[in-house]
Amino acid sequence: MADAVRALDRVGPGSRLHGAPHPAGGVITEGSRLTATRCLELFDAQLASRHLDIAARWLRSSGAGFYTIGSSGHEGNAGVAAALRGTDPALLHYRSGAFYLARAAQASPPRDGVRDVMLGLVAAADEPIAGGRHKVFGHQALNVIPQTSTIASHLPRALGLAFALPRAAGLGAAGPWPADAIVACSFGDASVNHSTAAGAINAAEYCSYQGLPLPLLLICEDNGLGISVPTPPGWVTAAQSGRRAIRYFRADGADLADVYDTAAAAAAWVRERKAPAFLHLKVVRFGGHAGSDVESGYRRPAEVASDLDRDPLLGTARLLVAAGALTGQEVLSRYEESRARVLALAEELANMPRLTSAAQVMAPLAPRHPDAVAAAVAALYAGEPSRRRAHAGRLPEDQGPLTLAQAINSTLADALAARPGLLVFGEDVARKGGVYGVTRGLAGRFGARRVFDSLLDEQSVLGVALGASLTGLLPVPEIQYLAYFHNAADQIRGEAATLSFFSSGQYRNPMVVRVASLAYQKGFGGHFHNDNSVAALRDIPGLVIACPARPDDAAAMLRTCLAAAQEDGSVCLFLEPIALYHERDLHTAGDGGWLASYAPPALWAAGHIPLGRARVYGDGTDVTIVTFGNGLRMSLRAASRLSADGIGCRVVDLRWLAPLPIADVLREASVTGRVLVADETRRTGGVSEGVITALADAGFPGRLRRVASEDSFIPIGDAAATVLLSQQAIETAARDLLQRE
Numbered sequence: 001m002a003d004a005v006r007a008l009d010r011v012g013p014g015s016r017l018h019g020a021p022h023p024a025g026g027v028i029t030e031g032s033r034l035t036a037t038r039c040l041e042l043f044d045a046q047l048a049s050r051h052l053d054i055a056a057r058w059l060r061s062s063g064a065g066f067y068t069i070g071s072s073g074h075e076g077n078a079g080v081a082a083a084l085r086g087t088d089p090a091l092l093h094y095r096s097g098a099f100y101l102a103r104a105a106q107a108s109p110p111r112d113g114v115r116d117v118m119l120g121l122v123a124a125a126d127e128p129i130a131g132g133r134h135k136v137f138g139h140q141a142l143n144v145i146p147q148t149s150t151i152a153s154h155l156p157r158a159l160g161l162a163f164a165l166p167r168a169a170g171l172g173a174a175g176p177w178p179a180d181a182i183v184a185c186s187f188g189d190a191s192v193n194h195s196t197a198a199g200a201i202n203a204a205e206y207c208s209y210q211g212l213p214l215p216l217l218l219i220c221e222d223n224g225l226g227i228s229v230p231t232p233p234g235w236v237t238a239a240q241s242g243r244r245a246i247r248y249f250r251a252d253g254a255d256l257a258d259v260y261d262t263a264a265a266a267a268a269w270v271r272e273r274k275a276p277a278f279l280h281l282k283v284v285r286f287g288g289h290a291g292s293d294v295e296s297g298y299r300r301p302a303e304v305a306s307d308l309d310r311d312p313l314l315g316t317a318r319l320l321v322a323a324g325a326l327t328g329q330e331v332l333s334r335y336e337e338s339r340a341r342v343l344a345l346a347e348e349l350a351n352m353p354r355l356t357s358a359a360q361v362m363a364p365l366a367p368r369h370p371d372a373v374a375a376a377v378a379a380l381y382a383g384e385p386s387r388r389r390a391h392a393g394r395l396p397e398d399q400g401p402l403t404l405a406q407a408i409n410s411t412l413a414d415a416l417a418a419r420p421g422l423l424v425f426g427e428d429v430a431r432k433g434g435v436y437g438v439t440r441g442l443a444g445r446f447g448a449r450r451v452f453d454s455l456l457d458e459q460s461v462l463g464v465a466l467g468a469s470l471t472g473l474l475p476v477p478e479i480q481y482l483a484y485f486h487n488a489a490d491q492i493r494g495e496a497a498t499l500s501f502f503s504s505g506q507y508r509n510p511m512v513v514r515v516a517s518l519a520y521q522k523g524f525g526g527h528f529h530n531d532n533s534v535a536a537l538r539d540i541p542g543l544v545i546a547c548p549a550r551p552d553d554a555a556a557m558l559r560t561c562l563a564a565a566q567e568d569g570s571v572c573l574f575l576e577p578i579a580l581y582h583e584r585d586l587h588t589a590g591d592g593g594w595l596a597s598y599a600p601p602a603l604w605a606a607g608h609i610p611l612g613r614a615r616v617y618g619d620g621t622d623v624t625i626v627t628f629g630n631g632l633r634m635s636l637r638a639a640s641r642l643s644a645d646g647i648g649c650r651v652v653d654l655r656w657l658a659p660l661p662i663a664d665v666l667r668e669a670s671v672t673g674r675v676l677v678a679d680e681t682r683r684t685g686g687v688s689e690g691v692i693t694a695l696a697d698a699g700f701p702g703r704l705r706r707v708a709s710e711d712s713f714i715p716i717g718d719a720a721a722t723v724l725l726s727q728q729a730i731e732t733a734a735r736d737l738l739q740r741e
């Protein structure tokens with residue numbers, strides 16, 4: 001640095017091609033709108049960011065720090081922060097140190113961003129956003145929403161936030177951002193190739209192409225490398241500059257004035273037109289990908305050396321010296337002062353208290369307030385006139401017994417009427433009313449702003465939910481089939497479920513994701529329409545998984561999920577058994593045993609189903625059958641046949657696959673001392689593993705047996721029955737359980 005600065009002094013003020021030195025209050029260079037004063041502030045952010053990277057490595061080497069992915073070479077992003085408003089929500093990738101520090105300095109009152117970042121490096125429990133759970137850039141007061149390390153996974157959320165922001169106020173959502181805010185989202189050049197990014201950028205263009213407002217500024221910080229893999233020269237420009245409905249801007253990340261001016265132009269474009277833009281910053285990466293990365297293993301010394309010419313700190317120093325705002329010596333002093341301050345802070349904070357117990361770590365995962373949820377269920381009532389409108393004059397409680405699909409449809413209508421900020425969306429949900437008619441009629445009654453068809457991309461569907469929920473809206477997206485949830489699972493696993501963890505509960509993304517699920521469509525549709533795998537959901541911390549089998553349970557459980565989302569910020573997966581959507585009968589054709597009347601609002605409180613509470617059928621004392629979903633119908637039918645032979649069963653419908661109703665299962669198991677788990681999901685990773693393990697953990701002394709579907713995909717046609725749990729298998733296993741004594 002010192003050599004470079006001495007060279008700067010030889011440049012000296014006024015020796016620039018065009019002009020005389022600029023006073024500190026004037027612009028930093030001719031043609032730019034960046035003032036010298038602002039440039040100095042940003043220089044300080046850039047310097048401190050560089051020294052934070054050095055401190056990170058020092059802390060790591062002394063065992064006090066836990067993160068070394070740095071921002072060195074990317075410090076031009078301070079100019080992007082300056083070009084935005086502090087109220088513009090920012091979703092930043094991991095090289096955003098200077099952006100964060102610049103925004104912190106801009107805040108009123110200004111924050112000590114260096115301290116925030118340092119607390120993150122040492123995993124201090126006092127770190128303001130993740131509380132020692134991770135090193136992220138984030139702060140609520142700075143409107144910086146923390147992101148995971150999964151590259152590109154935040155782009156769908158950014159898309160969703162930009163989609164929702166212009167709409168939220170009109171739908172009564174009092175979110176934290178002004179209606180004219182724009183969403184800033186940064187990522188690297190290799191990340192652009194990730195299908196998550198490609199999908200989100202495509203979805204942004206798809207919206208913009210149709211004239212939908214979408215104030216999204218995509219910022220690609222292009223250092224030419226993805227860890228060790230070079231991005232082909234010119235690739236980002238080639239792939240992103242020719243889009244019809246996303247405006248492309250490009251700037252030199254080593255030239256702060258260029259970054260600032262270009263980012264300001266891009267932000268103005270996005271804000272004024274409410275249209276997306278792609279800001280491409282050419283930057284360099286210093287110090288390898290992370291502290292542990294040895295760059296010399298895959299880059300030639302000359303390549304590494306050539307990056308030094310493009311150091312953004314020197315770029316800004318050149319601007320300041322040329323403008324007469326600093327001398328070379330002053331640059332050097334500032335650099336040294338920054339280093340001393342940052343390293344002193346590193347020493348001061350190195351031993352800050354960290355999280356020390358599982359309870360502390362897990363506190364933000366799944367806050368549950370059952371009383372508030374119960375009260376919110378009753379409050380979902382919209383009032384009589386609104387309800388009548390919502391149900392097109394025909395109240396569902398007056399319609400006689402309903403199917404599962406009709407009960408869900410009526411509950412959604414009631415919820416839409418009661419909550420103006422509730423959105424229902426997904427593939428085919430609006431005009432068609434869903435593949436199985438579950439959302440039929442809702443779009444006509446509640447309008448396209450609230451009930452709408454999405455493009456065909458599950459990642460974007462969930463991304464809209466992730467973003468919309470941050471604005472105070474309550475999204476109820478539909479995933480058309482469980483197999484296609486898996487297509488986009490990271491948006492729930494990596495994004496929705498982790499946000500409260502990485503923000504100590506300061507950010508939540510409440511949502512109720514409806515998923516048409518499970519098998520038994522009478523041989524129709526094969527695997528993709530009969531997927532019975534819930535293993536990928538069951539281990540997601542904090543996730544609520546509902547699986548109603550009966551129409552009355554579906555209505556009450558959907559209300560519980562909506563209330564839990566609202567009160568506790570819960571992320572709820574609502575698995576709807578497709579084969580039961582239109583089922584009417586239980587034992588014999590025409591018995592109507594699978595229908596149920598819709599409860600009027602006066603009964604909602606009394607009929608409230610708390611999270612994690614099972615339902616019990618029968619009072620037999622021989623066998624307890626524990627089941628859910630399609631398994632409930634098969635088990636009830638099997639129990640009826642068993643009872644004809646004098647075998648008394650009680651059937652426990654779990655209803656909730658997470659949290660599992662362990663207390664209810666244990667109680668019912670202890671009555672008979674014999675438990676049969678009838679599980680339509682797969683033998684490996686299926687729900688029965690959890691139930692049986694819970695019984696074993698609790699020291700259940702009785703007999704245990706399970707029947708489950710095979711570890712297979714579901715074939716089309718009658719062969720489906722060969723791998724799926726059957727009523728006969730349940731019956732046989734129950735008899736076997738008794739005979740083996």
Ligand SMILES: Cc1ncc(C[n+]2csc(CCOP(=O)(O)OP(=O)(O)O)c2C)c(N)n1
Pocket residue numbers: 095149150151187188189190191192223225226227285289
């Ligand atoms: C989905 C995913 N795959 C792999 C990784 C591991 N990984 C971390 S950073 C990175 C390279 C990203 O390169 P780029 O997007 O250019 O950003 P840069 O690190 O260069 O700033 C990879 C592969 C990851 N974090 N997420």
